[in-house]
Every structure is written in C-alpha cells, then in structure tokens.
Amino acid sequence: MEVMVEQIVVYGIVFLLCIIIIFFYVRKKKTASKITEKKIAIAKEEGLYEPVSLHPYINLNTCIGSAACVAECPEKDILGIIDGKAAVINASNCVGHGACFHNCPVEAISLRIGTETRGVDLPHINQNFETNMRGIYIAGELGGMGLIKNSVEQGQQAIESIVQSKNIGKKEVYDVAIIGAGPAGISATLACKKYNLSYITLEQDSLGGTVFTFPRSKIVMTSPMDLPLYGKAKLYDTSKDELLSLWQKIITKHDIKINENTKVEDIVPQSDGTFKVITKNEECYLCSNVLIAIGRRGSPRKLNIPGEESQKVAYRLLEPEHIMNENIIVVGAGDSAIEASLLLKDHNKVIQVVRTETLTRCKPKNREKILDANEKGEVQLLYESNLISISHDSCTVKMDREDTIREFPNDRVFIFAGGELPTNFLEKAGVQITKRFGYVVKKHS
Ligand SMILES: Cc1cc2nc3c(=O)[nH]c(=O)nc-3n(C[C@H](O)[C@H](O)[C@H](O)COP(=O)(O)OP(=O)(O)OC[C@H]3O[C@@H](n4cnc5c(N)ncnc54)[C@H](O)[C@@H]3O)c2cc1C
Numbered sequence: 234m235e236v237m238v239e240q241i242v243v244y245g246i247v248f249l250l251c252i253i254i255i256f257f258y259v260r261k262k263k264t265a266s267k268i269t270e271k272k273i274a275i276a277k278e279e280g281l282y283e284p285v286s287l288h289p290y291i292n293l294n295t296c297i298g299s300a301a302c303v304a305e306c307p308e309k310d311i312l313g314i315i316d317g318k319a320a321v322i323n324a325s326n327c328v329g330h331g332a333c334f335h336n337c338p339v340e341a342i343s344l345r346i347g348t349e350t351r352g353v354d355l356p357h358i359n360q361n362f363e364t365n366m367r368g369i370y371i372a373g374e375l376g377g378m379g380l381i382k383n384s385v386e387q388g389q390q391a392i393e394s395i396v397q398s399k400n401i402g403k404k405e406v407y408d409v410a411i412i413g414a415g416p417a418g419i420s421a422t423l424a425c426k427k428y429n430l431s432y433i434t435l436e437q438d439s440l441g442g443t444v445f446t447f448p449r450s451k452i453v454m455t456s457p458m459d460l461p462l463y464g465k466a467k468l469y470d471t472s473k474d475e476l477l478s479l480w481q482k483i484i485t486k487h488d489i490k491i492n493e494n495t496k497v498e499d500i501v502p503q504s505d506g507t508f509k510v511i512t513k514n515e516e517c518y519l520c521s522n523v524l525i526a527i528g529r530r531g532s533p534r535k536l537n538i539p540g541e542e543s544q545k546v547a548y549r550l551l552e553p554e555h556i557m558n559e560n561i562i563v564v565g566a567g568d569s570a571i572e573a574s575l576l577l578k579d580h581n582k583v584i585q586v587v588r589t590e591t592l593t594r595c596k597p598k599n600r601e602k603i604l605d606a607n608e609k610g611e612v613q614l615l616y617e618s619n620l621i622s623i624s625h626d627s628c629t630v631k632m633d634r635e636d637t638i639r640e641f642p643n644d645r646v647f648i649f650a651g652g653e654l655p656t657n658f659l660e661k662a663g664v665q666i667t668k669r670f671g672y673v674v675k676k677h678s
Contacts (some may be wrong), residue, residue, distance in 0.1 A: 261316065269313030269320055276310075276323045283351055284321075286529060287344055287379050291319045295341035302333035302342060307454045318325040329379035330454060344674045346377050346563070352668030354656045361394035362387060362524075365665045368400060368508060369500065370524045373417025374443075375655060377674060381416045381444065382458045386421030388526060389395030389461050395522050396428050403507070403658075407431050407520035410510040412497045415442020417526035419480050419491075423461035432521050435510070437496035439482065442528055446549060447473040450454060462487055496532065500525075500662035525659070531652035536564070540623030546646045553577050560642045562583075562628050564620050565649035566592050571599040573647050574612050584613045584641060586620050586630055587595050620646070 276282040288314065289302065298317035298596045306312050307330055310322045317340070319333075334342045343462040347353035355377050362370045372391040373384035392409065395401065401408040411421050414436035425432035447453065453476060457467045463483050468476070484491065496513040500523050503509060510518045533548035535541060549569075553576040563574045566587045574585045585603070592600050617634040628643040656666060 244262075251634055262314075265313070266315045269315050269322065272313060272322045273315075273320065274312055279598070281323040281325045284324035284327060284348060286327075286353060286374075287331075287346055287377070288324045288327040289319075289321060289333045289342045290345040290671065290673075291321065291428075292341045292343070293318050295339050296337075297339055297341070300338045300339055301338055305332040305336040306330065307332060307452075309623075312444060320328070324647075330378075346672045346674060347669045351669045353672075354666045354674065355669045356625065356659055357463050357665045357667065361398075362391040363394065363398075366502065366663045368506065369664060370522065371424055371664070372421060373413070373415060373526045374528045375525060377669075377672075381453070381455045384415065384417035384526070385420040385458045385460065387420075388417035389424045389459070391417075391524050392424035392428060392430070393420050395524070396430070398522075400521050401430060403520070403521050406507055407518060409433075409522045409524055410435065410508070410520040411524045411526060412500075412510070413437075413442060413526040413528060414440050414491050414493070415526060415528050416444065417528075418442065418524070419484075420461060420493060421524050421526060422489060423463070423483060423487070423508075425613075427461045433510075433520070433656075434491045434520075435495045435497050435512060436491055436493050437513075437532055439475050439493055440484075440491055441473075441479050444473055444476055446551065449473060449552070451599075459561045493641060497658075501598060502663060525662075525664075527655050527658070529655065531654045533648070533652055534650040536620060536648060536650060538620060538622055541648075543625075543646075545644065546648060547621060548648055550576065550647055556581060556645065559644035561645045561647065562586060562620060562641065562643055563647045563649070565651075566594055566620050567649060567651070568595045568599050570647070570649035571595050571603045573649065575599075575602055575606065578606055578611045583611075584615060584630075586618050587614060587616050589621060590617055620648075 244583060297317045300314050302319050303312045303314060310661055311327050312333060313320055313322050331344055334344050346355060356371055357365050357369050357640050358376050364371055370391045372387035395409055408430040409425055409432045411418050411432060412432040418434060422434045451473060453471045453473060455468050455471060457465055458517055460466050466479060497510055498513050499511040500537055501509040507522050508520055510520060510523060550573040556577060557580045559581045561577055561581050561583045563570050563583060563585045566589055574583050607614040614631060619631045621631045622629045622630060623646055626642060627640050629638060629640050631638050659666060
C-alpha cells in the first residue's frame, strides 16, 4: 500500500513537472509569436514587408516550425516564427543568401522573385546567358540571381559562352563591351583577359558595384569562388575591404583597365550584327558582343543643373564619420536623404532641400526624427525648394514658397533624387523583359 502511495506521489510530481515545462514552453512560443507579429506590423508600416527581389516563400502546409531558417539567415529580422510556422518579416531587406532555403529540414522554403500581386521585371536569358538579342548577354543580379559568388561565376560563364559562340576576332571591333564593374563585371573582365579577348569595361561609378557601397564594418557572407586569373578565392565571412583589395590586386597584377565614372547610356545594334555602346560623355565603342552586368539597383537620378559634375557632389553617403565642420546641402525627401542628414548633423551644418510641402515619402520614424532635428535647429529643412546651381563654395536654391532665390555657403552636396531602374535601358537595347509574379528561382549552392 505504502509503495503504491509513493508511486502515485512520484507520478504526480512528474506529471506536474511536465505541465510546468509545457506551460513555460507554450508561453515562450506565444511571446515569440507576438514579437514576430509586432515586427511584421512595423515592417508593413515602414514599407519593408513587400519583397523587392529574391526572397523566401514559405509553404505553411510543409513547415514544421523548426526555426532552422531563422537561425541560419545571416541578416537580421528577415524571418521569424508565428504559431509554430515560419513567417517573413522584413522581406525587402532580404539579399537572397538562400541559407533559409538550404537549411530547411523539410524543404518548405523556395526562393522566389516577385509576389502574387507584385511583379518584378526580369530579362529573358538562355542557359548561355544570352538574351533574345544575339550578342547581348546578361550576368549577375540583373538576371535574377543575387549574391557575390553567383555573380562572379556567371560573369566568367557568360564570357566562356561568348568564346564558344566564335563571334569574336573582328578587326577594329572589341570582342566584348562589359557594362558594370560589380562582382559579375569584374569576373567577366578577368575572364576576357584570361581568354585573350579584346574588351572594354565601363562602370558608371566605382569598381566593386554594390559591394563598394557596403558599410566598412559589414561582414560580407560568401563562400569560396573561382576567380579567373586567380583560382579559388577561399572566402567565407569577409569584409568589403578584403574583397575590394583582392580584386584590385588581380587587376593591377594583370594590367587590366576598368573605366570608372563612365555611364553607358545606349546600346545600339548595327546592321552588320555589331553594337555601338554609347556613354554619357558621348564616347562610342564598337563591339561584337555586349555583357550587361549592371545589377538591379539602377543609376542615381541626376538633377541636370549647372555645377552638378563637381567633385563635391555625391549620390550616396559612404563614410559620414569622416565629414566634419562642413556646410552641407542634402537634396531629397525620402529615407536616404533624411538618414544622410541625421548622420551628418552632429558635426556639420546641414540644409535639406525638399521639393514638396511636407515629408510624405519616408518611414514614420525618420519623419519624426528629422522634424525633431529641424525644430531643435540641428538641421534646416527648406520645403518647396529646388537646388538650381552648384558652385565651388556656394549653392543656389529657388524657394518657391517665398518666391525668392537664395545663396548658401557650401562645401558638399548629397543628392538623393531616386534612381532610374535598368528596365528602360534594357528595353531600348531590344532586350525582352517579362514581369514575374512569384517566379521560383532554381536551386543554387
Ligand atoms: C545591403 C546589402 C548587403 C548584401 N550582403 C551580401 C553578402 O553579405 N553576401 C553576398 O554574397 N551578397 C550580398 N549582397 C548582394 C550582392 O551585393 C549583389 O548580389 C552583388 O553585388 C551583385 O553583383 P552584380 O555584379 O550583379 O551587380 P552590382 O554589384 O550591383 O554591380 C553593378 C554595377 O553596374 C554599374 N552600372 C549600373 N548601370 C550602369 C550603366 N548604365 N553604365 C555603367 N555602369 C553601370 C553599377 O554602378 C554597379 O557598379 C548584399 C546586397 C545589399 C544591397
């Protein structure tokens, strides 16, 4: 009898312990779900919920809520868990690492471009990276597949396809014109040198493409990749500087030329099957093939005002910590402009030139911060105004509200007037584009 009572007590304690464990487990899950739901609500409010490019799509019928995707994603708050299933949070910040896809134990994740309601323009490319226009090839993120390693591999493969096409070796015509010097364009340039092709590489900005714009402190996640003329680059978690200096080292060693600050405006097919590649400065290059490796981020829109070509004008802010005691004009009313003003305001005198009457095209938090800074006199917001000219040490602003023109002392100008997407550029060259809705991208390693 005594033994039975003891057993009942032991079972009772075990049962109670189980209940307590289950209670805390369920409570933890519920709290985690609530946190994810809150993050999604904020992402929606800030316009970060809708994916802009490659992103994970979760099949809720297959997902078992292992959270492997959340643990493996190297970026912050792209994925979370709600009620035991994975959920996308800040989808527009996804850069397409694909770690979620590779690590899901039940294959509940696919990588997609566009959603059911929001299409994304993708050019037509065959397995050789050639478009519908014979002789025009596309490599890298523009074709839909992001990441440094993929772009590097595609750049090289596209050049190998050109070599195999035998459409090379014409007199006084470049074999290839490469447009863009991001990971894909750099790799393609190295491959041209490796295969002895005559080439010209034209980059509107600086060598490195999107990598050049990464913050210095960012950990660049990648995996070993084959670089033409170098071999296997055994990189995993690296830095922007390490990657850029590796590329620079190979370029210098092989005496390769990349034309920076040279924007291509047009690719004009010629009747003999060659192409005229025309730059913004109206230089013109004749070539048998064109490799477009311009990524998906587009070109910054210019204001086309006198003085805009000055060295003191920039279209992005890379190292605010190095800018001190300057008179700065920031043009624009979007998040990039506001964030630049906020980063610069503590050590400089910042004037932000805004075309509109109010700030409507930005995240609520940014609006709050910049209005507060304006009120405290840390930043001067000039509404209904337009920058009309830039000179060595001043800028002229047309103030529509007061119907006046004012001159401000100035050391530096940042213009954030949006960007021109690559779609128009491709269509002008005859490249076919289709809007893709929830297009499943093939598995990549
Ligand atoms: C915030 C962020 C973080 C990321 N982190 C990682 C990471 O950790 N690991 C990773 O693998 N990937 C990461 N990526 C993705 C990676 O940067 C891109 O997938 C990769 O750079 C794409 O390479 P690309 O050569 O196709 O294009 P890009 O790097 O975009 O280069 C395109 C180049 O073409 C130039 N160009 C455009 N138009 C013209 C024109 N008309 N004339 C001349 N030149 C032109 C541009 O100036 C640019 O230099 C990240 C991306 C972002 C935005």
